[in-house]
Amino acid sequence: MTAAPHTTHVAGSSFTRWIRPRPGHWIRPLAFMAPALAGLALFVVYPLLALVYYSFTRYDLLNTPVWVGLRNYVFLLWGDPLARKAAYNTVWLVVVITVLRLVFATGVAAVLVRVRNGAGLFRTLIYLPALAPPVAATLAFTFLFNPGTGPVNTVLSWFGVSGPLWFSDPAWAKPALTLLTLWASGELIIIIMAGMLDVPGELYEAASLDGAGSVRRFWHITLPAIAPVLVFGVINSIILGLQYFTQAVVAASVASGSADIAGSRRVIGYPDNSTLTFPVWLYQQGFHYYNMGYASAMSIALFVVSTVFTVFFVHRLRRASHAEEMA
Amino acid sequence: MATLTTATDLAPGSTPRRGPARRRSNRRGLMRWIAVHSIALAIGLMFVLPLVFVALTAFMSDRQALTADLWPRSWHPANFAEVFRTAPLLKYLGNSMMYSLLATAGMLLSSVPAAYALARMRWRGRQTVFLVVIAAMMIPPQVLSVPLYILWARLHLTGTLWPLILPYFLLDAFSIFLLRQFFLTVPQSYLDAARVDGCGDLRTLLRVLLPMTRPGIAAISLFCFMYTWNDYFGPLLYAGENPDEWTLSLALASFRGAHQVQWNLTMAATVVVMLPVILLFVLAQKSFVRGITFTGVKG
Numbered sequence: 001m002t003a004a005p006h007t008t009h010v011a012g013s014s015f016t017r018w019i020r021p022r023p024g025h026w027i028r029p030l031a032f033m034a035p036a037l038a039g040l041a042l043f044v045v046y047p048l049l050a051l052v053y054y055s056f057t058r059y060d061l062l063n064t065p066v067w068v069g070l071r072n073y074v075f076l077l078w079g080d081p082l083a084r085k086a087a088y089n090t091v092w093l094v095v096v097i098t099v100l101r102l103v104f105a106t107g108v109a110a111v112l113v114r115v116r117n118g119a120g121l122f123r124t125l126i127y128l129p130a131l132a133p134p135v136a137a138t139l140a141f142t143f144l145f146n147p148g149t150g151p152v153n154t155v156l157s158w159f160g161v162s163g164p165l166w167f168s169d170p171a172w173a174k175p176a177l178t179l180l181t182l183w184a185s186g187e188l189i190i191i192i193m194a195g196m197l198d199v200p201g202e203l204y205e206a207a208s209l210d211g212a213g214s215v216r217r218f219w220h221i222t223l224p225a226i227a228p229v230l231v232f233g234v235i236n237s238i239i240l241g242l243q244y245f246t247q248a249v250v251a252a253s254v255a256s257g258s259a260d261i262a263g264s265r266r267v268i269g270y271p272d273n274s275t276l277t278f279p280v281w282l283y284q285q286g287f288h289y290y291n292m293g294y295a296s297a298m299s300i301a302l303f304v305v306s307t308v309f310t311v312f313f314v315h316r317l318r319r320a321s322h323a324e325e326m327a
Numbered sequence: 328m329a330t331l332t333t334a335t336d337l338a339p340g341s342t343p344r345r346g347p348a349r350r351r352s353n354r355r356g357l358m359r360w361i362a363v364h365s366i367a368l369a370i371g372l373m374f375v376l377p378l379v380f381v382a383l384t385a386f387m388s389d390r391q392a393l394t395a396d397l398w399p400r401s402w403h404p405a406n407f408a409e410v411f412r413t414a415p416l417l418k419y420l421g422n423s424m425m426y427s428l429l430a431t432a433g434m435l436l437s438s439v440p441a442a443y444a445l446a447r448m449r450w451r452g453r454q455t456v457f458l459v460v461i462a463a464m465m466i467p468p469q470v471l472s473v474p475l476y477i478l479w480a481r482l483h484l485t486g487t488l489w490p491l492i493l494p495y496f497l498l499d500a501f502s503i504f505l506l507r508q509f510f511l512t513v514p515q516s517y518l519d520a521a522r523v524d525g526c527g528d529l530r531t532l533l534r535v536l537l538p539m540t541r542p543g544i545a546a547i548s549l550f551c552f553m554y555t556w557n558d559y560f561g562p563l564l565y566a567g568e569n570p571d572e573w574t575l576s577l578a579l580a581s582f583r584g585a586h587q588v589q590w591n592l593t594m595a596a597t598v599v600v601m602l603p604v605i606l607l608f609v610l611a612q613k614s615f616v617r618g619i620t621f622t623g624v625k626g
Binding site: 025026028029030031032033035036037038039040042043044046047048050051054061108111112114115116117118121122123124125126127128129131132133134135136139140141143144146148149150151154183186187190191194239242243245246249250253279282283286287292295296299302303306307309310313314 | 360363364366367370371373374375377378380381384393394395397436437438440441443444445448450451453456458459460461462463465466467468469470471472473474475476477478480494496497498503528553556557559560564575576577579580590593594597600601604605608609612615616619620
């Protein structure tokens with residue numbers, strides 16, 4: 001399952017350059033792009049502009065929006081202790097998930113890439129959890145990690161370890177969510193494996209002849225060679241962490257025992273707001289309390305942070321495509 | 328975690344490579360084989376055991392599900408019938424199907440021409456539009472939820488799944504991005520040949536590019552289907568208050584509320600929701616893997 005080699009000649013052959021440009025040559029691209037351009041205008045550009053406007057208003061969906069200036073932002077930055085708590089939880093998840101996901105996925109990939117027999121089976125096993133619907137996976141984990149009868153604490157007790165309360169302990173809820181995320185990181189593992197398989201074998205042989213041990217070969221050849229894939233993994237994990245929502249909502253509701261997740265008796269943040277992520281609090285403000293203006297200000301904050309990483313990603317992509325066109 | 332450090336110690340040549348320089352004594356090769364495969368086995372178990380425990384619990388009796396037992400003393404497949412009896416799962420299944428199938432169909436209609444224009448046509452502003460598509464792809468879904476919800480509320484479509492389905496007929500940034508990558512792999516000479524034979528852009532796309540990138544089309548369709556099938560935030564936002572429109576994921580999240588202490592029924596429902604996805608994967612594993620490697624290696 002090596003990734004296909006990509007020899008792309010976007011710049012076109014001499015033939016296409018010869019018949020172009022001709023007058024009105026933008027009409028065809030426009031016809032092909034029309035739905036997408038309309039979609040970008042309607043579902044990306046318009047909502048972003050509207051978002052900026054709403055963030056300066058007080059709006060409850062029923063009455064007309066009232067202009068309040070910067071009040072939503074002031075409240076977000078200085079007045080709302082739960083927003084601070086939510087931002088802390090999200091940053092915690094972003095950092096821990098990104099670091100552990102990368103280390104874990106690289107480690108697992110380094111093993112699986114050496115498997116000679118049954119490689120397909122192993123790949124299936126590690127990828128299956130990544131496909132499971134997040135709601136189902138979270139329910140599974142709240143059962144596995146339930147402190148009373150859960151298999152995890154049962155197995156731990158065989159070794160004389162009394163397991164923590166996991167999803168019911170403010171100190172252990174986020175680590176439990178992290179384990180859930182690692183369990184579902186099969187996609188990243190497969191991407192990294194593909195990157196490792198693309199490393200030319202001669203590099204390893206040359207290094208062996210020079211007397212480099214396996215650790216040094218991994219550190220000086222494998223890692224630099226798969227660096228682009230790892231960068232992708234970092235950005236992918238950061239975006240994943242920034243929008244962490246479903247698992248936090250479901251785990252909190254189920255562990256608190258009063259779960260009516262779709263309806264209005266929803267419990268969020270349980271235990272003790274330790275799973276209250278920024279998107280969860282945004283959702284609660286907007287669609288439970290109907291503070292649309294305040295939720296918009298929170299959205300802008302989330303947008304600004306995620307845009308920083310997007311710009312980084314786009315920059316890298318651009319460099320890659322430039323290099324490609326040179327080749 | 329200890330297993331990970333040993334993994335890096337395990338000697339070199341990651342891929343099955345032969346040649347006199349790399350040939351080792353049989354004994355050492357065997358030791359390595361055993362080490363690699365036992366670590367891999369442990370990792371595989373780590374990934375699959377949670378699913379096994381879930382499935383085993385789904386077959387337990389009500390009473391045994393409350394104990395710390397791992398293996399069912401007696402098997403109760405009736406739990407699954409009970410799940411279907413207590414919740415209108417078929418209705419939710421229908422809603423999920425409608426959402427996923429219509430979204431995937433809409434995605435194909437809108438993404439194929441857009442990806443073609445971005446990959447294979449030369450026009451001013453192409454690079455800029457492509458960057459905007461990528462930026463759109465990276466926006467967390469919660470960011471635009473407020474203005475979009477207000478928009479759909481004005482159109483009286485909240486309370487249904489249409490606010491989630493309709494946009495796919497215009498734009499799915501991720502699919503456009505991925506499909507463009509697939510279109511770029513087709514050598515230009517094929518397109519030139521088609522042009523010499525008198526094919527216009529539309530014919531080139533339909534007769535040359537699409538047949539050559541069938542695996543890519545399969546991959547983005549699977550991704551779109553899976554994403555919408557697994558989506559929780561979207562259905563919660565627009566259909567959360569209207570149980571008639573619930574998808575399987577949404578219904579599963581609420582299932583536990585009605586079955587407070589019955590882990591066996593909750594796990595049976597979990598299995599029911601996971602099963603279609605697992606079947607789909609088993610049937611189309613190749614397409615999945617090809618698609619994922621593409622997102623990362625080129626992304």
